[in-house]
């Protein structure tokens with residue numbers, strides 16, 4: 701049996717989006733969202749510093765007072781896309797009731813976050829998803845996509861508009877974009893997770909999550925070191941568990957975002 705997609709539950713997706721979008725629309729009805737200002741308005745102090753290589757960001761709670769640490773050892777610049785995303789992720793640990801209450805009651809240690817959808821921990825994914833919803837509020841995102849035919853350029857344009865990474869943008873597009881896409885994250889030639897738009901034609905990967913298919917752009921990168929810099933044409937059977945034979949050669953596209961051993965594949969049908 702193929703494994704069920706375990707990126708986030710449907711409930712998480714709906715509730716976190718509503719929470720984060722309402723916060724962005726309240727503080728920033730127009731223009732780019734500044735997570736630092738949202739912290740200030742909520743009496744959360746913060747510091748940017750070099751804290752060795754152990755975390756990207758951290759939300760600490762002492763005597764009911766919250767403080768965000770952003771680790772420049774890993775994120776380089778305070779105004780980089782990754783630092784913005786990490787800051788928004790830490791705000792997620794504050795605004796998501798369960799996370800904040802656990803910190804207030806001393807039930808969980810301060811969150812040492814590794815942001816950017818790399819963690820398997822559910823709370824970390826919830827905070828990553830919160831960050832993505834906060835920085836790319838639903839209404840503006842949908843308005844931008846409206847009546848535009850999907851191509852990779854749309855992801856690049858949205859990433860620039862909202863000051864976020866292309867991988868975070870692709871995930872947001874998966875949830876609320878106007879064209880069905882699939883996103884697959886692989887690390888060291890292994891699939892870590894994947895996610896699809898609700899109306900994506902194929903729900904199951906060729907080998908489930910057990911094995912990265914060799915004939916995909918991601919597969920060729922890991923097995924042969926072939927780093928494709930552009931969007932590549934592929935067939936449905938390269939990635940998916942195709943039940944109906946006439947669907948095997950359906951044309952799809954794959955675009956890979958590659959950083960060292962990390963690869964995010966964005967897959968869509970023409």
Ligand SMILES: [Zn+2]
Nearest residue numbers: 811813824827
């Ligand atoms: Zn975290």
